[in-house]
Amino acid sequence: MTERILIIDDDTRLSAMLRDYLRANGYGVRAAATASAGLADLARDPADAVILxxxxxxxxxxxxxxxxxxxxxxxxxxLTAKGEETDRIVGLEIGADDYLPKPFSPRELLARLRAILRRRAGPATPGVLRFGRLEIDPGSRAARLNGKPCDITGHQFDILLALAESAGRILSRDQLLDRVKGIEADAFDRSVDVHISRIRASIEDDPKHPRRIVTVRGAGYVFARRQDDEG
Known part of the structure; x- marks a missing residue:
């Protein structure tokens, strides 16, 4: 089935170029030049990914x-013409899956688009990981706390899964970047910190004093096992 892409961008020349390029690579593409038109389009006909x-x-x-x-x-x-770190951090914190500053090459955009679509589909990984009240389901790409879905993006789920699969081991920011494809390497390691903060807000009893995803100063993060994980 052809994956459907919605472009929301008032640069009609850029949208037309991307539409032609993505269609040539097998995607169904439609475009909107305003926010209101894009939101209405998405409400009327869901897309598999949005370029915003x-x-x-x-x-x-x-x-x-x-x-x-x-x-x-x-x-x-x-997408942004600014390319400033602050804008990237804000976008990721709100829930963007990836961030691409202008100008960019169509090939790079295609690679990033494919990466976020792969993450959404996810590998056919069997087995739900259970840590006390927290469940991480690789098959459905969902995390649940006390049976309720955690409010995290696909990118954040990948980070959580990488940490959980290495429970008890410290993972550096570089290791997380290697495991979770699509975060721009030069988005400065702070992009990882933003994602971790969002994950903590969803899975920790007290995000300001996390007990599950622990910062190891100067080394990275560790997914900590706890006594209530058993049973």
């Missing part, structure tokens, strides 16, 4: 992303 520009004429991309995340976990690749 930060600078739009009616709403900025961050607000659009918030509205998308209010009702959908569709993968979102954000």
């Amino acid at each position: 520009d930060v600078m739009l004429p009616d709403l900025d991309g961050f607000e659009v992303l918030k509205r998308i995340r209010a009702g959908s976990d569709v993968p979102v690749l954000m």
